[in-house]
Amino acid sequence: MTDNKNSIDSQLITGTESLRVFEGLNRGMSRRHALQMLGLAGVAAAGAGSLFGAAGKLFADEQANPGKGKPGGRIRVAGISSSTADTLDPAKGSSSTDYVRHYMFYNGLTRFDSHMVPQLELAERIDTTDATLWVVTLRKEVTFHNGKGLTAADVVYSLMRHKDPITGSKVMSLAEQFAEVKATGTHEVQIRLSGPNAELPSILAVSHLLIVPEGTSDFNQGIGTGPYKVKEFKPGVRSIGVRNTGYWKPGLPYLDEIEFIGIGDEPSRVNALLSGDVQIINEVNPRSTTRIKDSSGHRVVDSPSGNYTDLIIRQDQMPGQSAEFTEALKLLLDREQVKSAIFRGFARVGNDHPIAPGARFYNADLPQRVYDPEKARFLLKKAGMESISMPLMCSPAATGSVDVAVLLQQSAKEAGLKLNVNRLPSDGYWSNHWAKHPLSFGNINPRPNADMLFSQFFQSSAPWNESGWKNPQFDQLLVQARGETDEVKRGKMYADMQTLVHDHSGIGIPVFISNIDGVDQRVKGYGTNPLGGFMGYMFAEQVWLDA
Amino acid sequence: MNSSTLWLIGRRAGAAIVTLLIVSMVVFAITAVLPGDAAQQALGQFATPEQVAALRVKMGLDQPGVLRYLHWLTSLLSGDLGVSVSNAVPVTELMAGRVPNTLMLAATTALVSVPVALILGIGSAMWRGGRVDGFMSFFTLMMVAVPEFLVATLAVLIFAVNLGWLSALSYASEITSPWQFMRTYALPVMTLCCVIVAQMARMTRAAVIDQLDSPYVEMARLKGVSAVRVVLRHALPNAIGPIANAIALSLSYLLGGVVIVETIFNYPGIASLMVDAVTNRDMALVQACTMLFCTAYLMLVLIADLCAILSNPRLRNQ
Numbered sequence: 051m052t053d054n055k056n057s058i059d060s061q062l063i064t065g066t067e068s069l070r071v072f073e074g075l076n077r078g079m080s081r082r083h084a085l086q087m088l089g090l091a092g093v094a095a096a097g098a099g100s101l102f103g104a105a106g107k108l109f110a111d112e113q114a115n116p117g118k119g120k121p122g123g124r125i126r127v128a129g130i131s132s133s134t135a136d137t138l139d140p141a142k143g144s145s146s147t148d149y150v151r152h153y154m155f156y157n158g159l160t161r162f163d164s165h166m167v168p169q170l171e172l173a174e175r176i177d178t179t180d181a182t183l184w185v186v187t188l189r190k191e192v193t194f195h196n197g198k199g200l201t202a203a204d205v206v207y208s209l210m211r212h213k214d215p216i217t218g219s220k221v222m223s224l225a226e227q228f229a230e231v232k233a234t235g236t237h238e239v240q241i242r243l244s245g246p247n248a249e250l251p252s253i254l255a256v257s258h259l260l261i262v263p264e265g266t267s268d269f270n271q272g273i274g275t276g277p278y279k280v281k282e283f284k285p286g287v288r289s290i291g292v293r294n295t296g297y298w299k300p301g302l303p304y305l306d307e308i309e310f311i312g313i314g315d316e317p318s319r320v321n322a323l324l325s326g327d328v329q330i331i332n333e334v335n336p337r338s339t340t341r342i343k344d345s346s347g348h349r350v351v352d353s354p355s356g357n358y359t360d361l362i363i364r365q366d367q368m369p370g371q372s373a374e375f376t377e378a379l380k381l382l383l384d385r386e387q388v389k390s391a392i393f394r395g396f397a398r399v400g401n402d403h404p405i406a407p408g409a410r411f412y413n414a415d416l417p418q419r420v421y422d423p424e425k426a427r428f429l430l431k432k433a434g435m436e437s438i439s440m441p442l443m444c445s446p447a448a449t450g451s452v453d454v455a456v457l458l459q460q461s462a463k464e465a466g467l468k469l470n471v472n473r474l475p476s477d478g479y480w481s482n483h484w485a486k487h488p489l490s491f492g493n494i495n496p497r498p499n500a501d502m503l504f505s506q507f508f509q510s511s512a513p514w515n516e517s518g519w520k521n522p523q524f525d526q527l528l529v530q531a532r533g534e535t536d537e538v539k540r541g542k543m544y545a546d547m548q549t550l551v552h553d554h555s556g557i558g559i560p561v562f563i564s565n566i567d568g569v570d571q572r573v574k575g576y577g578t579n580p581l582g583g584f585m586g587y588m589f590a591e592q593v594w595l596d597a
Numbered sequence: 598m599n600s601s602t603l604w605l606i607g608r609r610a611g612a613a614i615v616t617l618l619i620v621s622m623v624v625f626a627i628t629a630v631l632p633g634d635a636a637q638q639a640l641g642q643f644a645t646p647e648q649v650a651a652l653r654v655k656m657g658l659d660q661p662g663v664l665r666y667l668h669w670l671t672s673l674l675s676g677d678l679g680v681s682v683s684n685a686v687p688v689t690e691l692m693a694g695r696v697p698n699t700l701m702l703a704a705t706t707a708l709v710s711v712p713v714a715l716i717l718g719i720g721s722a723m724w725r726g727g728r729v730d731g732f733m734s735f736f737t738l739m740m741v742a743v744p745e746f747l748v749a750t751l752a753v754l755i756f757a758v759n760l761g762w763l764s765a766l767s768y769a770s771e772i773t774s775p776w777q778f779m780r781t782y783a784l785p786v787m788t789l790c791c792v793i794v795a796q797m798a799r800m801t802r803a804a805v806i807d808q809l810d811s812p813y814v815e816m817a818r819l820k821g822v823s824a825v826r827v828v829l830r831h832a833l834p835n836a837i838g839p840i841a842n843a844i845a846l847s848l849s850y851l852l853g854g855v856v857i858v859e860t861i862f863n864y865p866g867i868a869s870l871m872v873d874a875v876t877n878r879d880m881a882l883v884q885a886c887t888m889l890f891c892t893a894y895l896m897l898v899l900i901a902d903l904c905a906i907l908s909n910p911r912l913r914n915q
Contacts, residue, residue: 215651
């Protein structure tokens with residue numbers, strides 16, 4: 051136990067992380083009770099240790115050690131955009147700046163940890179036997195910023211309002227699987243899905259499904275249960291959050307105040323960071339990273355993500371119908387060069403399936419496909435296509451695709467294939483060109499789980515099945531995995547699905563593009579999250595200022 | 598001020614109302630032609646058709662365009678500018694947060710730029726062909742040619758990032774001391790001055806030179822009047838008309854056309870509000886901003902004309 055404790059301790063960054071570990075070790079005993087006692091009484095370290103064993107000790111140590119996080123201070127943070135469409139309604143969130151605000155002021159039933167594994171948040175436990183009928187037990191003694199206690203009715207309202215078209219929810223299609231959500235007690239909610247989906251806990255962690263008080267219609271007040279309270283919210287200008295002193299996670303958040311603004315122009319954003327006007331920025335261009343590194347007071351945070359730009363080889367028309375041609379093109383992607391030349395190292399090499407290295411359910415046993423123009427030439431010859439000429443559609447709309455296309459053109463020349471790079475404007479690319487040509491590029495943002503990636507972009511019947519790939523075995527596995535509540539078995543299915551996509555689909559994924567944040571050295575506790583920059587938009591609760 | 602001046606003001610006011618009406622119609626028509634509407638814009642790429650339809654009804658977009666226009670016009674006449682569709686905040690509230698910022702920036706820039714431009718323009722007209730004039734011409738042409746985003750970015754790099762003297766961002770709402778005011782406004786004002794000083798100075802130079810070439814100035818010179826007196830007493834009053842118009846045009850640019858400067862310095866002014874409004878297809882807000890710009894422009898031109906008339910006895914008594 052001691053060893054275990056130490057290894058966990060060394061990974062700890064923040065109080066929340068420790069809280070999570072504490073909960074993990076305490077599974078089976080009443081977490082509510084433990085939290086309540088620790089939170090209310092500020093139990094002495096020794097007492098807590100004797101009460102809760104190792105986990106309790108760990109938590110108490112965390113509390114007694116101020117080095118982990120220092121309360122106080124004020125920071126200013128700049129996101130990439132700000133407009134009058136800014137909203138505090140989680141359902142309407144449409145940009146990274148919205149998500150950041152939402153995680154400042156609200157909590158979800160679950161939250162993603164730094165490995166995108168859903169952890170319990172407002173839910174004290176989530177139980178199911180068949181992945182269709184779920185029972186969520188809520189934490190007690192959680193209050194909204196207006197003093198109202200969190201109850202089951204709030205959860206029912208927060209989830210069901212997405213099904214009403216008037217809400218204008220961005221995740222209406224995701225919420226359609228909520229066949230019925232009802233309160234079965236003051237702190238117990240029953241969710242019946244229209245079909246089994248073992249990934250419900252990770253769906254509940256998306257920012258759109260954060261919990262708001264029942265009956266809320268004016269969201270500009272930002273009444274939630276989150277770590278900060280709204281002090282000022284001016285769409286298109288700025289938002290200011292002040293520490294929620296009654297936050298249900300003891301000791302959190304650290305900062306007194308966060309001012310959040312948007313600076314659309316990337317050089318201006320970097321300048322604002324370097325001149326000390328802001329302390330955290332996101333979406334730094336790889337080219338600007340040297341400027342930040344050269345400054346002694348700032349650092350670059352490279353956070354690997356699930357975001358990828360992919361080569362789409364339509365499988366329902368020639369030449370993609372030829373399996374040799376498809377494989378040859380995937381072999382012609384010079385992944386290392388894409389990573390180093392185009393993204394300046396701020397990327398991870400991909401293996402032609404949508405699960406990023408290090409992500410949950412990533413199949414590490416699958417051999418990496420490497421750049422091999424010789425084999426590609428052989429395959430093209432075998433298919434009788436060694437001297438054909440093809441147009442390749444790319445656009446600035448799909449991040450980096452123009453550069454990848456030019457690189458691919460050069461490698462293809464070595465294999466005897468002539469590709470004509472056709473650079474299309476961003477405007478209208480998604481509706482008119484994306485996946486509508488034999489060869490084109492797409493860009494897919496990180497999704498909360500493997501199931502969503504596979505069902506939205508690879509299932510035979512999926513509306514965004516980019517390459518028009520149809521594989522009955524894959525479809526069958528996908529449905530089976532959704533109903534499989536055993537994590538290990540489900541992981542095996544996802545591994546098989548990754549192999550199928552890697553071997554047969556018409557998608558080439560050269561790299562997963564990292565998010566790059568720029569952070570003031572004085573800001574501590576800043577980590578990464580594959581969901582996106584700003585620690586998966588959730589930095590507010592976790593960072594502190596060491597000035 | 599006599600009756601003919603009042604008559605002019607009255608006539609201009611009448612024309613302004615007609616102009617505003619026409620502009621509002623044109624803006625409404627153009628916004629209607631833009632692809633997508635507020636409902637689609639609010640819901641984004643992955644919206645379902647039912648969602649779009651429901652939101653359209655909620656926003657009142659299901660009604661025909663003419664009806665929506667008339668509705669907007671009638672509520673405008675009763676003093677109601679409407680509600681922004683993208684966040685359900687009254688348009689007046691959104692504007693109230695931004696207009697003072699824009700006015701502040703415009704006023705500060707005008708205070709700095711107009712005297713500088715006049716001195717540069719008149720100076721180079723007086724020493725036409727000399728070294729001062731040559732330098733001024735080169736300098737102003739260069740300023741006109743360099744785009745403002747470059748000026749702004751370079752200025753930030755030098756004064757905010759490298760030297761650390763000034764702030765890279767401008768916050769209109771957090772000013773408590775004159776020093777803070779300087780820090781905040783120095784860079785945007787400097788950038789804007791670069792753009793408009795050049796135009797105003799060149800116009801001033803041209804107008805003054807035009808007068809200096811006329812026979813009456815030659816006569817004055819022959820009488821032995823000093824060079825400074827020739828310019829200030831004889832030529833300048835006759836050049837006020839064109840100079841005032843040049844200044845009015847530059848100032849109207851400050852009110853609505855400074856979106857690049859607002860973006861780079863993250864300054865919450867009215868220009869970026871208008872850009873947001875167009876992006877979100879936020880009809881009421883677009884119209885309100887347009888009306889504001891248009892009114893300001895018409896007023897500035899009217900003031901310029903009045904300056905020209907009042908400064909010139911011949912026009913005054915026509």
